Ligand code: FES
């Protein structure tokens with residue numbers, strides 16, 4: 019007969035500790051438990067669920083964030099280690115006026131399938147382009163080697179990163195690719211004149 | 222299916238609209254901004270967090286479960302044990318009602334939960350789970366085919382679950398036999414017979430989103446969130462287990478973060494439903510990746526293939542004898558065995574065929590659907606056998622396929638759908654693209670293989686389309702978009718048919734309280750069956766627009782045609798939108814269309830229905846083998862799928878290349894390893910490797926064959942699995958071409974290849990013994 023319980027003696031819980039850090043340019047505070055990771059704090063305490071959780075052992079890259087300029091697996095960083103740091107997550111990637119070049123390139127190349135790995139891929143790609151603004155294909159493969167995609171849209175992801183690098187390096191020379199979502203058919207907003215009069219009161 | 226077989230519904234004109242182009246994915250912006258909400262991200266008011274309680278054994282007898290220490294843990298609100306569930310234990314399953322909500326008396330696989338803890342925080346739930354005191358003893362377990370089939374093997378399934386089944390005293394869940402022609406005569410007349418046994422290991426789906434579930438009381442019913450591929454099926458399971466009407470069970474199914482078959486059938490949703498009702502609060506369970514490995518996998522197999530040929534290389538007969546190692550609960554595994562084996566003779570015209578396949582229960586993780594659905598195991602065996610046969614016959618492997626492929630229109634499986642594509646075209650294009658027959662550098666080799674899979678055998682999809690007052694469109698569909706891009710396809714169809722820009726189309730999915738019925742999201746059916754339902758709903762809208770136009774223009778309706786966004790009057794054409802706005806008048810409103818598409822069952826058919834279509838792929842590869850390490854480099858990977866019509870070029874490419882790379886995973890590196898007691902040794906991402914950017918072929922090229930000969934909209938066929946099917950035999954054939962070694966087990970890991978190379982060298986050096 020075996021006993022299945024694993025009795026660990028749990029002493030008094032250490033008190034929660036205050037954490038201050040900058041996330042996507044905003045100063046944030048939280049009271050965190052000492053064993054909680056940066057990933058848990060981002061997702062649970064700060065409600066930033068764009069950063070994903072999969073393996074929790076630093077192998078899949080779904081939780082990739084930029085910590086003081088370096089891409090890290092947020093599941094491997096204790097939250098308190100990130101005190102005072104500057105963190106960029108997927109939510110902080112977009113420019114104020116819309117998608118950034120990487121996001122637009124991922125969209126245009128059909129790089130996101132189920133999308134679950136994509137926040138991690140994009141953040142890792144952002145860190146890569148910060149370090150190497152015009153990477154070779156091999157450098158992109160190396161830079162994203164820690165980010166698993168089971169939909170395996172790797173070719174389209176790599177093409178998107180190379181394209182985004184190109185767009186950033188030569189913004190004026192690059193036109194939106196053909197398949198960007200240029201609306202076809204009627205104009206891009208409802209034509210008020212053609213919409214039935216909304217002020218007619220129901221009878 | 223209505224309008225099936227050759228007569229493609231929908232206009233054949235690719236037109237100016239979006240069909241066949243690569244518009245951005247509908248839902249793409251949320252996916253690149255982190256705003257896409259998966260089950261783990263759903264905001265909830267005051268949820269409890271759930272942790273499963275398991276024992277560390279493949280099979281254990283449970284003597285007692287004591288929750289008292291767990292209940293004393295701060296924050297723990299509920300410990301669910303079998304005692305807290307109805308008696309007898311409620312069971313469920315798509316083929317057999319054999320899976321209990323919680324294991325009762327005995328666990329049957331490594332990870333089979335015996336209890337679950339709900340607490341205010343995840344930390345408390347985990348601590349509570351550790352404190353549930355379980356008295357258990359390990360029981361003898363079977364985790365290999367040989368052990369499970371031994372006459373003295375312990376029975377995995379309780380015999381009482383299938384009382385009238387003569388096999389219930391064994392671990393064989395089902396035995397399937399198919400065939401035609403006079404095999405004995407064909408054996409006697411064959412010029413050459415080639416046979417071999419091929420093994421395929423357990424592998425796991427490894428969706429990057431681990432499985433997650435939520436349940437919450439919802440008025441006088443229940444709401445369940447699950448990243449399920451089959452929301453309506455789950456609704457039926459929950460309703461029947463809880464004794465609720467369907468209308469009181471609401472399934473919310475956020476887009477799965479990858480599914481690959483693993484998210485088809487209910488797993489822990491019934492448990493969560495009971496816990497939510499008991500706690501009176503929302504409960505959420507997010508499995509770890511390790512727990513996900515313990516929830517789903519592909520069936521392992523051992524397949525013996527025997528093929529007979531005439532002198533000219535034409536197949537005279539084929540015999541297939543397959544055993545699949547399925548898990549402890551049947552899930553949909555036996556169906557994968559039945560369906561994967563039914564087409565196992567391949568896409569060839571063969572006069573005599575005999576197939577036997579068994580699903581064998583074991584004390585392992587329940588195997589379930591996984592991209593390819595029972596076919597990759599068979600295709601690994603049969604196509605490897607074709608390659609070996611080509612050598613014995615002295616016929617080029619490409620030529621051997623071409624000589625035997627069934628031409629379009631030919632019945633190659635008696636009683637089933639005839640060959641529905643020009644399959645030779647895919648083979649010829651793959652061969653041309655890879656440079657088949659041209660010289661190669663030393664140490665390189667080429668291989669080719671084909672794969673065939675039967676599409677859905679039954680289907681039923683309903684769709685609703687609303688054309689709103691400004692000409693924008695809302696499509697309602699019960700399909701799940703798990704990355705294959707179903708939303709985009711439906712939006713493209715609606716945009717094309719109703720003349721709206723794609724940006725004006727919204728596709729609503731994922732809530733059974735809102736969308737009409739869809740049978741399931743599987744077998745690469747959605748573009749075809751739900752696609753046809755969406756098309757039919759658009760046609761319904763078009764018919765109403767036509768009636769409007771007839772009234773407005775005072776023209777008989779028969780004189781008006783409406784298609785591709787245009788209203789064609791006898792003297793002129795108008796955009797649908799213009800007629801709509803005039804027709805609706807001052808009160809506005811909208812025009813609603815309903816659509817249905819079905820593929821009816823055929824009770825006489827061994828699978829319960831004929832194939833709606835076939836997926837066909839030819840894969841040709843060029844590899845190099847490092848003789849010192851056994852490492853394989855894939856220099857080129859050419860994958861050519863017969864898709865009928867590519868409705869979205871970028872998505873088709875994503876599916877083809879993604880399936881190809883997933884196929885390289887089980888070909889080169891993936892395998893679940895069990896210890897002697899049946900527990901999984903390589904649980905999780907550190908020890909179970911899947912392809913990364915560093916494992917890609919140097920060059921991967923995908924092409925499609927488009928002859929518009931599918932039953933879906935505009936001639937489309939389903940296509941999301943084909944490119945995975947023949948990867949393993951193509952790579953193995955190339956390794957044989959490069960090195961001369963034949964390997965019949967997967968994966969073709971460096972170690973396995975290295976050993977095979979050493980054996981080859983040892984055999985070459987061994988002195989020939991006299992007589
Ligand atoms: S979840 Fe952090 S690397 Fe996988």
Ligand code: FES
Nearest residue numbers: 133135167168169
């Ligand atoms: S897009 Fe699905 S895992 Fe990468």
